[in-house]
Amino acid sequence: MKDKSNADNLPKPEEAVASEPGHPEYIFPLVLTSVSQELFSCRADEDVTAENPHKLLKKQDIIQDLRHRAAVCDFSPVKQAVLDYPEDELLLVFDRDFTYGQSFYLVLTVQAKESILKPPAEGADEQMEDEEQQEEEEEMMMKTPEPQPWVSLGSEQEIQDQSLSESRPRLRYSVCPLGRRSGTRVRFSDRNALDWKEELVECSSYEDKSFSITRMERDSSTQTCRDNTHTCTQTLWKKPKNMWSQYEPREFSSEEKQHQLQSENLKNFITSVARRFEIYLQQNLIADVFCDDWTALCEDDASLMGKTETQLKEYQSFMDLHFSKEKTISHVQWHPSISGVIVVSMMERLSLEERIDSSTKLLLNPSHILFWSFSDPINPQLQLECPDDVLCFQFSPSDHNIIAGGCMNGQVVLWDISAHVDRLQDTRSGGKNILNKLGKSDATPVVRYCAVSGIENGHKAPITDIQWLPETFEVNKLGTPVENQSRTSVQLVTCAPDCCVLFWDLRAPRVMVHSLTDIKQKQEEKPLENPHGVPNTFTHLNLTWKPFIRVSLPKISSSGEYSPLKFSMRENTVDYNTGDKSVSGADSHVFAQLRMQSAKQQKPLQNISTKLYIATEDGELVYTDWKVEKDNDSGRMLSAKPLDVFLLQDTLLHTVSRSPFFRDIILTVGRFSFSIWREGLTCGPLLMSVYSKSMFSAGHWSRSRPAVLFMGREDGDVEVWDLLQNSRQPSHTQNISTAAISSIRTQTSSAKQNLLAVSDRLGTLHILQIPGSLRRSSSSERQNVEKYFEKEEERLQYFEKRQSDHQKKKKETEAEQQKKKTELVTPPKQEEEVDAETLKEYQQFLTLEKLILKDMNIQNETQQTCNTINTP
Amino acid sequence: MAEVEDTLKRIQAQHGVIGTIVVNGEGIPIRTTLDNSTSVQYAGLLHQLTMKARSAVRDIDPQNELTFLRIRSKKHEIMVAPDKEYLLIAIQNPSE
Numbered sequence: 001m002k003d004k005s006n007a008d009n010l011p012k013p014e015e016a017v018a019s020e021p022g023h024p025e026y027i028f029p030l031v032l033t034s035v036s037q038e039l040f041s042c043r044a045d046e047d048v049t050a051e052n053p054h055k056l057l058k059k060q061d062i063i064q065d066l067r068h069r070a071a072v073c074d075f076s077p078v079k080q081a082v083l084d085y086p087e088d089e090l091l092l093v094f095d096r097d098f099t100y101g102q103s104f105y106l107v108l109t110v111q112a113k114e115s116i117l118k119p120p121a122e123g124a125d126e127q128m129e130d131e132e133q134q135e136e137e138e139e140m141m142m143k144t145p146e147p148q149p150w151v152s153l154g155s156e157q158e159i160q161d162q163s164l165s166e167s168r169p170r171l172r173y174s175v176c177p178l179g180r181r182s183g184t185r186v187r188f189s190d191r192n193a194l195d196w197k198e199e200l201v202e203c204s205s206y207e208d209k210s211f212s213i214t215r216m217e218r219d220s221s222t223q224t225c226r227d228n229t230h231t232c233t234q235t236l237w238k239k240p241k242n243m244w245s246q247y248e249p250r251e252f253s254s255e256e257k258q259h260q261l262q263s264e265n266l267k268n269f270i271t272s273v274a275r276r277f278e279i280y281l282q283q284n285l286i287a288d289v290f291c292d293d294w295t296a297l298c299e300d301d302a303s304l305m306g307k308t309e310t311q312l313k314e315y316q317s318f319m320d321l322h323f324s325k326e327k328t329i330s331h332v333q334w335h336p337s338i339s340g341v342i343v344v345s346m347m348e349r350l351s352l353e354e355r356i357d358s359s360t361k362l363l364l365n366p367s368h369i370l371f372w373s374f375s376d377p378i379n380p381q382l383q384l385e386c387p388d389d390v391l392c393f394q395f396s397p398s399d400h401n402i403i404a405g406g407c408m409n410g411q412v413v414l415w416d417i418s419a420h421v422d423r424l425q426d427t428r429s430g431g432k433n434i435l436n437k438l439g440k441s442d443a444t445p446v447v448r449y450c451a452v453s454g455i456e457n458g459h460k461a462p463i464t465d466i467q468w469l470p471e472t473f474e475v476n477k478l479g480t481p482v483e484n485q486s487r488t489s490v491q492l493v494t495c496a497p498d499c500c501v502l503f504w505d506l507r508a509p510r511v512m513v514h515s516l517t518d519i520k521q522k523q524e525e526k527p528l529e530n531p532h533g534v535p536n537t538f539t540h541l542n543l544t545w546k547p548f549i550r551v552s553l554p555k556i557s558s559s560g561e562y563s564p565l566k567f568s569m570r571e572n573t574v575d576y577n578t579g580d581k582s583v584s585g586a587d588s589h590v591f592a593q594l595r596m597q598s599a600k601q602q603k604p605l606q607n608i609s610t611k612l613y614i615a616t617e618d619g620e621l622v623y624t625d626w627k628v629e630k631d632n633d634s635g636r637m638l639s640a641k642p643l644d645v646f647l648l649q650d651t652l653l654h655t656v657s658r659s660p661f662f663r664d665i666i667l668t669v670g671r672f673s674f675s676i677w678r679e680g681l682t683c684g685p686l687l688m689s690v691y692s693k694s695m696f697s698a699g700h701w702s703r704s705r706p707a708v709l710f711m712g713r714e715d716g717d718v719e720v721w722d723l724l725q726n727s728r729q730p731s732h733t734q735n736i737s738t739a740a741i742s743s744i745r746t747q748t749s750s751a752k753q754n755l756l757a758v759s760d761r762l763g764t765l766h767i768l769q770i771p772g773s774l775r776r777s778s779s780s781e782r783q784n785v786e787k788y789f790e791k792e793e794e795r796l797q798y799f800e801k802r803q804s805d806h807q808k809k810k811k812e813t814e815a816e817q818q819k820k821k822t823e824l825v826t827p828p829k830q831e832e833e834v835d836a837e838t839l840k841e842y843q844q845f846l847t848l849e850k851l852i853l854k855d856m857n858i859q860n861e862t863q864q865t866c867n868t869i870n871t872p
Numbered sequence: 873m874a875e876v877e878d879t880l881k882r883i884q885a886q887h888g889v890i891g892t893i894v895v896n897g898e899g900i901p902i903r904t905t906l907d908n909s910t911s912v913q914y915a916g917l918l919h920q921l922t923m924k925a926r927s928a929v930r931d932i933d934p935q936n937e938l939t940f941l942r943i944r945s946k947k948h949e950i951m952v953a954p955d956k957e958y959l960l961i962a963i964q965n966p967s968e
Contacts, residue, residue, distance in 0.1 A: 252901075252902060267875060269957070270876050271875065274879045277883055277951065277953060277960070278886065280940070280951055281883070281887075281962070282886070284888070285888065
């Protein structure tokens with residue numbers, strides 16, 4: 001405690017203490033000027049610091065200061081509080097942090113002073129407090145607690161309740177039996193109570209409801225839990241995702257490779273392994289490692305067991321009620337691209353006389369070509385109208401919408417069915433949805449022909465065969481094959497019994513353009529109206545069409561000509577570079593714009609055979625070349641004489657066809673027999689069948705088996721000939737209809753090749769299923785058939801050779817005989833000469849003998865004796 | 873070096889051989905007569921197959937070891953001669 005010096009320093013009224021509402025009432029914030037600070041020795045930061053903020057001021061000093069300085073004194077606002085202060089010392093706290101607004105504050109009450117000084121006081125005050133506490137504890141230890149009188153708080157009642165006390169004096173009973181002699185000894189014994197239940201009276205406890213004790217207090221526990229909660233968790237959903245990685249293989253650089261190659265190990269390895277390798281490589285060449293013995297085995301078995309399956313099952317038959325009455329089918333063709341569509345040409349079943357008689361009636365009823373589809377056996381899908389009965393027709397190989405047909409009157413007809421192809425394809429695919437079709441018109445569309453050749457230019461007899469030239473080559477005016485720029489089939493070949501084969505071109509002929517006006521006129525003329533809804537494809541040909549080559553067939557030995565019925569060309573393939581596309585980018589369908597090439601532009605092609613086989617009405621097979629030469633004398637085109645003629649039969653040959661497997665094997669079918677020829681072999685047919693009683697009317701190669709032929713007969717039989725099994729009789733015969741078979745065709749469009757179309761003279765078309773054995777060819781069948789043909793060829797050649805040898809020999813023998821005849825005239829003269837000669841020889845022999853004996857010095861005596869014996 | 877070349881040429885010259893490849897122990901072709909991508913493919917695949925075949929033979933009989941591997945397919949025959957460090961592969965088309 002420091003002494004305070006008296007200094008009155010009245011606080012200025014401007015130094016108004018901001019009495020914050022925040023400070024409690026016993027705290028009075030003060031501002032002390034530096035003078036008053038010096039007076040009371042409580043200079044900020046010197047006497048009073050943050051650590052030691054308390055300062056006790058004597059009351060008297062403050063009162064003196066107040067008197068001295070009155071208004072100026074800092075303590076003037078608290079004058080009354082100071083005067084009222086009970087104790088002598090006031091606490092002044094240095095408020096460094098200005099918690100109450102000023103730098104100092106005065107504590108006005110005793111209690112606050114005590115509380116401020118004692119508990120929050122740190123440093124020196126703490127020590128003092130601890131000491132005080134310790135003192136108190138010691139005091140407690142020393143003193144024993146004095147017992148205090150017990151104050152009852154009402155717990156005796158509970159104790160009394162719980163304790164057991166007698167509520168009344170105990171009752172005493174004395175029990176003694178009646179009438180018993182008292183005083184005698186009583187003997188007590190034990191007796192089990194359970195054994196004597198009858199003499200026992202029990203008083204068992206029972207629950208008496210009137211004395212139920214209720215529990216006042218009970219210990220139980222509960223647990224809270226939720227009854228239903230919704231929670232979610234996240235699951236791992238592995239989504240399939242495309243992943244890829246790029247990699248490249250490890251490789252060696254060339255130096256490393258070289259280094260590796262040099263190594264010793266590699267050398268040893270290679271030398272050790274090479275020997276083995278070579279052995280195995282050669283092994284593979286010796287034996288065919290790839291032949292599957294198992295399958296080869298089962299194929300042979302199949303041919304033996306196949307006899308049960310040779311029946312041709314009827315699949316469907318087509319007969320049209322409107323159009324097939326009194327008519328016959330002349331030609332059948334499967335649609336080359338759309339499967340299940342078959343095309344049939346109908347013809348009147350009349351002889352020539354009847355035709356002439358009813359010619360007017362025939363004009364009114366035009367004949368048709370019908371398109372049948374498997375989905376609709378009653379109505380044909382399409383009808384093509386023909387100017388006259390069509391005997392034969394063909395689809396163009398490059399464009400399956402163009403059909404060319406040959407008529408009875410010698411005209412060539414063209415149809416374009418591009419507009420109706422959808423209908424044909426629809427029927428094939430949507431054959432099941434017949435209900436949908438009822439909405440469409442049921443009438444079959446009739447397509448009129450687009451172009452007809454001029455009557456005077458065409459054939460003079462019914463056209464019996466028509467074929468397209470393939471799109472690989474075309475033929476120029478001289479008959480030389482040249483390159484076909486447009487890669488479409490543009491040329492036709494027809495033949496008729498009027499003794500000529502005609503070549504037709506679909507394109508417009510080259511016309512010399514005179515002036516521009518002509519061109520314009522032609523261009524204006526082009527968009528003509530189409531009567532009958534005929535497409536414009538061939539209007540440039542209509543009625544003005546004429547052939548550009550006429551091949552006549554003069555007879556070899558005599559005068560006159562052959563009259564062809566059918567012909568067959570060799571199938572020619574030409575390799576074009578794929579880079580050579582057609583010169584003109586024009587659409588190949590637009591035949592009107594295609595022009596025949598000039599002679600300069602044409603590129604002649606080699607390797608194309610221009611030879612034809614022609615079957616004639618008189619039963620001859622003619623082999624000729626179609627090239628024509630310009631005859632220098634007359635300036636006309638003349639065709640050369642045929643190369644070969646074979647006379648087979650007296651009646652006509654009605655079929656010539658090439659085998660689909662061998663290009664140079666040809667089948668010819670006549671009335672009584674059929675023959676198989678090889679092109680170029682002039683001695684005779686490879687095979688000629690036996691003459692049979694019933695006549696053949698149709699013949700066809702099978703497309704799936706090289707050795708099988710289908711033959712149709714006049715009595716409605718279809719025969720299956722298998723050349724490898726038996727070449728003298730058919731392997732299977734089946735009667736299809738009552739009328740003669742007019743043509744047989746196998747399906748070419750589908751890969752399965754299991755349908756056979758057979759048409760008869762009554763106008764019905766039968767579709768038959770070919771059984772598996774006739775469809776499936778074994779792998780070696782082609783080779784076997786080739787061998788068979790080669791054998792036949794050898795046989796023919798052998799026979800020819802024998803014949804020629806025989807002839808030679810015959811000549812020689814004749815010559816010899818002639819010689820002998822001339823020699824027999826001088827026999828007698830020779831006899832004498834012969835005798836003379838023999839004598840001479842004998843004399844020579846004797847002299848020789850003598851010489852030898854002399855040389856050998858053998859006894860002359862023996863010789864003499866011998867001589868004497870020998871000369872009798 | 874020359875002997876190696878000669879031997880390989882002799883093998884290649886056999887009738888019907890399409891190509892030969894010499895592969896090291898890791899499946900990287902060292903010398904080949906085919907183009908790079910084909911030989912890398914053959915080397916990788918056949919190397920794995922040879923390892924598998926070799927381990928199969930060894931598993932069945934530990935005294936045994938693989939001497940030659942021939943894979944006959946519809947079109948070719950692939951022949952592999954294994955060694956400790958190398959592999960010689962030849963592809964032959966014997967039907968020619």
